[in-house]
Amino acid sequence: MLKSGLSAVYGGLKSNVTSVVYQRKAIVEDQDSCIIHHFSHYCVLTKEEKALLDELEENPTEVKAGEALWEENDAAEDFCTLRSGWAYSYRYLENGSRQILEIFLPGDIIGLREFAFSRRLAGVRMIEDGVICCFPHHRIMALFRQSLTLTAVMFAIASRQQVLMTERLVNIARRSARKKMAHFLLEMHQRLRQTGTGSGCNLRLPLSQELLADLLGLSSVHVSRTFTTLSREGLVHRDRYDVVIPNLEALVGEAEFDDRYLVDNLRPLFRAE
Amino acid sequence: MLKSGLSAVYGGLKSNVTSVVYQRKAIVEDQDSCIIHHFSHYCVLTKEEKALLDELEENPTEVKAGEALWEENDAAEDFCTLRSGWAYSYRYLENGSRQILEIFLPGDIIGLREFAFSRRLAGVRMIEDGVICCFPHHRIMALFRQSLTLTAVMFAIASRQQVLMTERLVNIARRSARKKMAHFLLEMHQRLRQTGTGSGCNLRLPLSQELLADLLGLSSVHVSRTFTTLSREGLVHRDRYDVVIPNLEALVGEAEFDDRYLVDNLRPLFRAE
DNA sequence: CGTTGTATTGAACGGCCTCAAGGTTGGTGG
DNA sequence: CCACCAACCTTGAGGCCGTTCAATACAACG
Structure with a gap:
């Protein structure tokens, strides 16, 4: 019934699983961060702002294709930037069918959906091997505190994610x-x-x-x-x-x-x- | 072909229409603002923060059932709080069908979707008579600047709106x-x-x-x-x-x-x- | 009392689903 | 190098859920 190749947990019942992302060895990379590239799309950034964004990517970890960043109903403790590889978010229904909500590409931020929630409302898995960088909730608050520009861009990015989902909704419902x-x-x-x-x-x-x-x-x-x-x-x-x-x-x-x-x-x- | 009783403009081609909301007489009300009630749901607010929120509602205007706050493709210049009455956002497709995206209830903020856009991606209409309060884009920036708490709550509200849409997506696609x-x-x-x-x-x-x-x-x-x-x-x-x-x-x-x-x-x- | 928007009900159609069987591809190990 | 396996894709047949078209009923309102 389960379609994913891994140990997908239907309904997200695996409750006490901490995010796997912290159980992997950290790796070091020094390329130009693609989250900066992403943010730069909305606004010209100062050096300080770039430094703040770099802090979000302090903790890069490799993830393999098919691996879950988290499951539905896991504790929602941090966000991720996707540095390389593709990912997707999904929800399983009681009848076993699965709805995929979004496709994430390098530079995207994952987990914003749960900003106001303490548990994940959707799971996230990698489509291919990639690298993610996790940062805790308070990092975003620090960012809000330290840069009005980054706050606005973060809001813009969330708004864009919502717009993408809106279009998917229309697509699914009406075409x-x-x-x-x-x-x-x-x-x-x-x-x-x-x-x-x-x-x-x-x-x-x-x-x-x-x-x-x-x-x-x-x-x-x-x-x-x-x-x-x-x-x-x-x-x-x-x-x-x-x-x-x-x-x-x-x-x-x-x-x-x-x-x-x-x-x-x-x-x-x-x-x- | 058009289903709405009013002069709905299919495809949003009516380009140089300024928001109707400014063409109506302002009215005065002194009830407890329901946007404060809404925000209070997320966080305890200080007096100063309540004052900031009150500023968003300086400009209440009455709107009648069926009236459009804006059409698709209008210039996106401000946001609205919904003080009373219900509203909905929608999109028309080329084949004439319509998809309704969200139902807004009193206390909701309308227009966040277009934070990063200069034109409306969806129209909004009133379901019943009501009162809305419009405020321009820079008011949100001011709010970001002046209160970290309100920034976070605004983000939480946007996140919740996205979650509602996610569930609608799943509902439509899979049930x-x-x-x-x-x-x-x-x-x-x-x-x-x-x-x-x-x-x-x-x-x-x-x-x-x-x-x-x-x-x-x-x-x-x-x-x-x-x-x-x-x-x-x-x-x-x-x-x-x-x-x-x-x-x-x-x-x-x-x-x-x-x-x-x-x-x-x-x-x-x-x-x- | 007619008009207009809204809701109900029937009949027929059709897009997409399910089930099922076979084919293709790429990886693995003998 | 080849045999085998697992995952993925293709194609057919039949059926269902929801659509469209159309006729009728109902409600509110001038």
Whole structure:
């Protein structure tokens, strides 16, 4: 019944599990932090602000594909930045079905959902091997205290996450299977371009069809069928995890895709106010 | 094609419309602000903090049922607190269908979604006559600057809104029509109890079946059918806008309703950190 | 008393699901 | 190097849940 390859705990009943993230050996890396890159997208940062953000990433740990950062109902004690690799959040229902809520890409912050809660409302797992950096709740409070700009950007990031979820809601609730898939592919295409990972008309999408199904509210069987249909019509070509969109405009039209929710029409400058 | 009784602008093309909210006569009220009540739910507030919150409500205006606070794609210039009346946010799709995203109750803050955006991503309309208070973007920044506690609570409120939307997503994506409706009724029941409006096992739910359909991703025909089914089984009785839940536990079981996402397992004290 | 928005009920259709069987791919160990 | 296995994907057949269309009833309000 459980779809994940690991010891997924249905309903989150495994209560006294501390976050696995602290049980791993710390590793050291010195690349340019991609969380700074992420924040810089909203606002020009001072040296001090960059230093504050760097503090969030003091504690990098490696995580393997499929590994859980936490399960539903675990104690919610800290947040994570995702330094490399993809992750997703999910919820299991009583009937055993799973809904995937969000896909996290490098630079994203994980766990903001539970800012006001003491227990996790959704689990999070890695899609591929990666590196995360955990920081406790009070670090965010310190950040609020020390930088108005970072406070605003943090709020902006939370707002953007909500907007992504809103669009997923609309997608799931109101579109046909082929539109759902077309729309999702375009969303990922755009997001990957924004993080600098994306190239032209092709993208690497390391998601199984089962995961896609759980994300889009479909069955994996129907995901497969829809892919073959889209492929037959020349809208999307897929080979394992490599996706090619030969005609972007055609797919945009097919999905009725409007990227305004992604382009961050961001308000000019927090700092001026 | 347009379902709303007013001049809903499909696709939000009415570009140069300033928010109607400023075109109405200001009225004066002196009741205890329900936004303070809302914030107090998360944290004990000092006099100064209450004063700051009061400033957000300097500008109360009356709005009539059905009236739009803004349309999709309008300029996003300010936020609103909802002082009385219900409101909802929505999106129209190209095929003319509408998805309702959230139901706002008195004390809620409207417009946080667009914190990082310069244009509205969703429209907002009143369900009943009410009073709103608009305040510009820089007021939130001032609040961030002046009170760490209020900053944290504002973040908590945004986080809670996201959690509500998450649950709606799961509800729409993964449950049968009868579970969707049962679940939604229980959610509203709980929320109304939290705002102090709710009594025992009955609630006033001023939502047409068409609105419910657009909220739950169903057709209004099927909402009607499902209501009659639930009623025949004695799970829910409905007379116009009055809903009675004769056996709460039975309905909870039917919906597999878990209220953890609503009870704000809130982290003890922001202030201490 | 007509009008307009809202709710009910029936009949027929269809998109997506479930079940099931087979095919493909990549990794592992003999 | 090949055999085997596990995970993943594909394809078919049949069925169900919810939709659409349409007709009727009901309520509030001028």
